[in-house]
Amino acid sequence: MTLSAQAPESNTGAAQGMTIVARTQAQMVRRRFFRHRAALAGMIIFGLVLLLSFSSIGFLGVSGWWDKSYLATGALVNQGKPTLSVVPEFLGGSGIRLGEHPFGQDDIGVDYFAKTMRGAQQSIIVAFLVAVVATSVGTLVGAVAGYYRGKTESVLMRFTDVMITIPVLVIAAVVGRRFGDSGVLLLGTFIGLVIWPSMARLLRGEFLSLREKEFVEAARAVGTSASRIIFRHILPNTVGVIIVAATLSVANAVLLESALSFLGLGVQAPDTSLGQLINEYRTAMVTRPWLFWWPGIFIIAIALSINFIGDGLRDAFDPRQTRVRA
Amino acid sequence: MTTPPNVPIEPHAVDPHVFDDPAAAAASGQILDSAEEVHVGLTLDAVRPPSHEEILRVENLTVEFPTEDGVVHAVRGVSYGLREREVLGIVGESGSGKSVSSLAVMGLLPKSARIKGRILFRGDDMLKMSPRKQRGLRGRKIAMIFQDPMTALNPVHTIGDQLAEAVLAHELMPRKTALARAREMLDLVGIPQAEARLRSYPHEFSGGMRQRAMIAMAVINNPDIIIADEPTTALDVTVQAQILEKLLEVKDAVNAAIVLITHDLGVIAGMAHRVLVMYAGRPVELGDTDPVFEEPRMPYTAGLLGSIPSLEGGGSRLRPIKGTPPSLINLPTGCPFSPRCPLATDICRTEEPQLAETDSGGHFAACHHWDKLAAAEDPTVFFRTESETVA
Numbered sequence A: 001m002t003l004s005a006q007a008p009e010s011n012t013g014a015a016q017g018m019t020i021v022a023r024t025q026a027q028m029v030r031r032r033f034f035r036h037r038a039a040l041a042g043m044i045i046f047g048l049v050l051l052l053s054f055s056s057i058g059f060l061g062v063s064g065w066w067d068k069s070y071l072a073t074g075a076l077v078n079q080g081k082p083t084l085s086v087v088p089e090f091l092g093g094s095g096i097r098l099g100e101h102p103f104g105q106d107d108i109g110v111d112y113f114a115k116t117m118r119g120a121q122q123s124i125i126v127a128f129l130v131a132v133v134a135t136s137v138g139t140l141v142g143a144v145a146g147y148y149r150g151k152t153e154s155v156l157m158r159f160t161d162v163m164i165t166i167p168v169l170v171i172a173a174v175v176g177r178r179f180g181d182s183g184v185l186l187l188g189t190f191i192g193l194v195i196w197p198s199m200a201r202l203l204r205g206e207f208l209s210l211r212e213k214e215f216v217e218a219a220r221a222v223g224t225s226a227s228r229i230i231f232r233h234i235l236p237n238t239v240g241v242i243i244v245a246a247t248l249s250v251a252n253a254v255l256l257e258s259a260l261s262f263l264g265l266g267v268q269a270p271d272t273s274l275g276q277l278i279n280e281y282r283t284a285m286v287t288r289p290w291l292f293w294w295p296g297i298f299i300i301a302i303a304l305s306i307n308f309i310g311d312g313l314r315d316a317f318d319p320r321q322t323r324v325r326a
Numbered sequence B: 001m002t003t004p005p006n007v008p009i010e011p012h013a014v015d016p017h018v019f020d021d022p023a024a025a026a027a028s029g030q031i032l033d034s035a036e037e038v039h040v041g042l043t044l045d046a047v048r049p050p051s052h053e054e055i056l057r058v059e060n061l062t063v064e065f066p067t068e069d070g071v072v073h074a075v076r077g078v079s080y081g082l083r084e085r086e087v088l089g090i091v092g093e094s095g096s097g098k099s100v101s102s103l104a105v106m107g108l109l110p111k112s113a114r115i116k117g118r119i120l121f122r123g124d125d126m127l128k129m130s131p132r133k134q135r136g137l138r139g140r141k142i143a144m145i146f147q148d149p150m151t152a153l154n155p156v157h158t159i160g161d162q163l164a165e166a167v168l169a170h171e172l173m174p175r176k177t178a179l180a181r182a183r184e185m186l187d188l189v190g191i192p193q194a195e196a197r198l199r200s201y202p203h204e205f206s207g208g209m210r211q212r213a214m215i216a217m218a219v220i221n222n223p224d225i226i227i228a229d230e231p232t233t234a235l236d237v238t239v240q241a242q243i244l245e246k247l248l249e250v251k252d253a254v255n256a257a258i259v260l261i262t263h264d265l266g267v268i269a270g271m272a273h274r275v276l277v278m279y280a281g282r283p284v285e286l287g288d289t290d291p292v293f294e295e296p297r298m299p300y301t302a303g304l305l306g307s308i309p310s311l312e313g314g315g316s317r318l319r320p321i322k323g324t325p326p327s328l329i330n331l332p333t334g335c336p337f338s339p340r341c342p343l344a345t346d347i348c349r350t351e352e353p354q355l356a357e358t359d360s361g362g363h364f365a366a367c368h369h370w371d372k373l374a375a376a377e378d379p380t381v382f383f384r385t386e387s388e389t390v391a
Helices: A005-013 A024-037 A037-056 A111-149 A149-167 A168-182 A184-210 A214-221 A226-262 A273-279 A290-317 B016-020 B029-037 B098-106 B131-137 B161-167 B175-188 B207-218 B239-252 B265-271 B289-294 B299-306 B346-350 B370-373 B380-385 B387-388
Strands: B054-067 B070-083 B087-091 B114-121 B142-145 B225-227 B257-264 B274-279 B282-288
Touching: A024 A037, A024 A273, A024 A290, A037 A111, A037 A290, A111 A149, A111 A226, A111 A273, A111 B257, A149 A184, A214 A290, A214 B142, A226 A290, A226 B029, A273 A290, A273 B289, A290 B029, B054 B098, B070 B098, B070 B114, B070 B257, B070 B282, B087 B098, B087 B265, B087 B380, B098 B114, B098 B142, B098 B225, B098 B257, B131 B142, B131 B265, B142 B207, B161 B207, B225 B239, B239 B257, B239 B265, B239 B370, B257 B265, B265 B289, B274 B289, B274 B299, B282 B289, B282 B299, B299 B346, B299 B380
Parallel strands: B087 B257, B087 B274, B142 B225, B225 B257
Antiparallel strands: B054 B070, B054 B114, B274 B282
16 A cells, blocks of 8 residues: 555545644643633733733733832822722712722822732742742753762752751841841742752652653663753653643642732832731721732732642643543 | 565465475465565565674663562673674563663653663774764764654654754754755655644654655664664554655665664565564564574574464464563563573573574574574474374
């Protein structure tokens, strides 16, 4: 049978809908992810939060569509109550409109929408910085420990254990006092340097199992160097695990940043973050509840949506997953 | 698959009397014949003969693994030489040390292994080389083909990338050049549409194609020695013959010698110039393939040959060698095969025989009683089951 003879045959097969298109790994992951409803919703919500926070008040000198600053004070209007209204007039409400200060104003008249947006920006920046730092350090340590085993592994993993035993808040108290006003970049890097051990443990486990695989032996048999085996042969096989762990660490970092700022150890005034806003107005919950709820809602939205995305990614990367989501 | 014209049809295959006579079915000559049937195209005679220059010499190699239960004596004194372009078959049961001894040659044993002896590649002792120098030989001078092509290819890289990687591990060159070389190799091993196939992932290949890709990866650096560790065990029977034939063809193209590890005697018969039979970590018989198969001088070899089921045997039962291989932690004194050997006498239980030259030149066996085998007309006779001897 020649190739030319085969070609028309496969065409008729396609016409009858009988051909099977081979999917690549990436295609399958994408397909499974988009079938995961919670993950999809999480991605949409997170996308909206991201878009809203960065486009509204602008970022790095680029001005956004919201004209008020998160620093400028102004006259208190109507005791700083939010002007946002979502109930239409025919239902007895005051119509759908943003108003002058949709999220209200704080006690010195700063626009609270701008302030919340700034807080969300800071939290997201910290979260991503943490993910990058924790993932790179954790991956490197875990990969080297898992691949080389023996003494290297003992030293690295005992160091990791020590890192885990150090209470985050205690170091944060010290570092926060010392470098507190250096901004979110330092804070993010710092949190990343504290939470990498869980990543390292995860990666070490992956490497321990992958290093015994025959394709690694085959790579050694063709004379590949250790670093090439680690980074070119084994690491790509752990991408699924890394992505999932990194995503979940983002959610953790948002909460950790909020906690630190709540304790006054994170972002310092006049700059702001979601945790710091909550801390500042925790006593206002009864009298001016909007000052407490807006940043709270954003923390929940960010942490929850990222968690859902991580969940969806974990399912999508799991090759044993055969269940079809309706 | 139709029978190619160059394979003679055996006259006794159609002879009805054969079915009444199990002894005739056991004649080891038939094994050689049937092995030729497996090889439809290229045979060993068609490739360039080995030269007299020895490129690999293994001397008194021992490998031990310390474990919690005691020291495992995986390889106990293996010596052999490999000549240029030669195919050396190593046969033995699981755990006989055939794989471990070749992994030692590749330098791929775990760190816990205690290796003694000498492995000389063109006169240089590989065990004394620096790890860097050893790595330089691996893949470039000595290549390896693994048993299971399903797991030996990295699932996340394309075939082209993996082949190129094998080149780039040893030579600094543009990726494009490496990929061009990879394409050439895929052509050589007979993968159609090599250009397009470079961009395929391993899961898009069938088992036979993956093993071809593995062969391509092994020969991409023009090695002097290819170690093939049961290259066809994981494959479909119909693909096995093609792969072996391709292996011979490729070996001829790059002028390499092959160490072929298998437990398939048929494969050895058709593929190897010489054969080394291993038992309990030791070589027990070594010689040119035909003499070893026709006149085995070690009862274990005879038992292996006798245990091959024959197509003409009718309904006769299989003839396994009784017993199991000894534990490599607690070896029996004397000949390790003696508990299973029908010829064993007192000396076998006290004194371990050394590999020594037997009647014909270049044929070595480790047996106190090889002369008894030489005297028997059919050496497999000692392994007949009782029912057969009564009949």
